[in-house]
Amino acid sequence: xxxxxxxxxxxxxxxxxxxxxxxxxxxxxxxxxxxxxxxxxxxxxxxxxxxxxxxxxxxxxxxxxxxxxxxxxxxxxxxxxxxxxxxxxxxxxxxxxxxxxxxxxxxxxxxxxxxxxxxxxxxxxxxxxxxxxxxxxxxxxxxxxxxxxxxxxxxxxxxxxxxxxxxxxxxxxxxxxxxxxxxxxxxxxxxxxxxxxxxxxxxxxxxxxxxxxxxxxxxxxxxxxxxxxxxxxxxxxxxxxxxxxxxxxxxxxxxxxxxxxxxxxxxxxxxxxxxxxxxxxxxxxxxxxxxxxxxxxxxxxxxxxxxxxxxxxxxxxxxxxxxxxxxxxxxxxxxxxxxxxxxxxxxxxxxxxxxxxxxxxxxxxxxxxxxxxxxxxxxxxxxxx
Ligand code: GLA
Numbered sequence: 001x002x003x004x005x006x007x008x009x010x011x012x013x014x015x016x017x018x019x020x021x022x023x024x025x026x027x028x029x030x031x032x033x034x035x036x037x038x039x040x041x042x043x044x045x046x047x048x049x050x051x052x053x054x055x056x057x058x059x060x061x062x063x064x065x066x067x068x069x070x071x072x073x074x075x076x077x078x079x080x081x082x083x084x085x086x087x088x089x090x091x092x093x094x095x096x097x098x099x100x101x102x103x104x105x106x107x108x109x110x111x112x113x114x115x116x117x118x119x120x121x122x123x124x125x126x127x128x129x130x131x132x133x134x135x136x137x138x139x140x141x142x143x144x145x146x147x148x149x150x151x152x153x154x155x156x157x158x159x160x161x162x163x164x165x166x167x168x169x170x171x172x173x174x175x176x177x178x179x180x181x182x183x184x185x186x187x188x189x190x191x192x193x194x195x196x197x198x199x200x201x202x203x204x205x206x207x208x209x210x211x212x213x214x215x216x217x218x219x220x221x222x223x224x225x226x227x228x229x230x231x232x233x234x235x236x237x238x239x240x241x242x243x244x245x246x247x248x249x250x251x252x253x254x255x256x257x258x259x260x261x262x263x264x265x266x267x268x269x270x271x272x273x274x275x276x277x278x279x280x281x282x283x284x285x286x287x288x289x290x291x292x293x294x295x296x297x298x299x300x301x302x303x304x305x306x307x308x309x310x311x312x313x314x315x316x317x318x319x320x321x322x323x324x325x326x327x328x329x330x331x332x333x334x335x336x337x338x339x340x341x342x343x344x345x346x347x348x349x350x351x352x353x354x355x356x357x358x359x360x361x362x363x364x365x366x367x368x369x370x371x372x373x374x375x376x377x378x379x380x381x382x383x384x385x
Pocket of ligand 1: 037166168336
């Protein structure tokens, strides 16, 4: 099913009294990965693709969920409502559980999801599914929950119900991002400023490695644990309120405090990556494309070697990109262990980039890469006729 087909099927069914349609975008992160759960900085933007949700209120108690992408229907009875099913339904049902704690009265519904974000690409398909659910319920039932609270409760659903210890970046971005802008987000203060997301004559292009991402949640939770350890070690010397508060200037003496070589590397990534985010936001504002691109390569190396969340295929994609004329920078984006790279490519070099990367990636890995130029028009909203 294509987006246009989904819309033409469901748009005409909405009536604003018991049938509704919503959209929440996905996101791509330009700089700052694995920093959000340290209370650090990130620089994400909402993309035009995302998740659509059609809601029909039902007289009976059950929640019926459909994924148009998977062609799957599941019914959640009132008894099963607060139990994890280890299925895609955990994302929306986790959110409904959180909403119930905040005053939503359980109501029978049919929920039909359709995503036009490539699945498993690290572009926040799951957070966009959570947020479209939270936003829809808040709108339909007039719950009066703020955008920030919707993001926080969706994150909590993912932490507690789904079991991934994710930070706030994805949900916050989806709640607040406006078209054509990135957010320079302080994940500790939960405040952001907007930065226009264009670089003259260049285009951001995502390349999906199409790698099986089986390791992503265990690897992710492991990194969260390691950073807890790092903080414990530093806190035996003095109190650091959160790791994201450390800057590049702290690197030298921190290196001496943390002896374990693995924890040392993890810390080095977090401190350097946080420093890069502030710089990247300024470079974007000042249209300094080359320097921005260089930071992308530095960030990739740091994620690959210090934080070890890349994989061979992502490294191959970044290397191949760096060999193409007209590419200013490339890095993995998001949680890693597969998913996408983000590339900054001269607009008139995009077609050549696509051909070359797809061909050479296939030669080196045997896998097909999918290349898609990004546009940044997504915004969370109700779709009315
Ligand atoms: C996933 C998580 C985010 C963030 C990124 C890595 O997308 O959901 O909270 O930690 O990985 O930057």
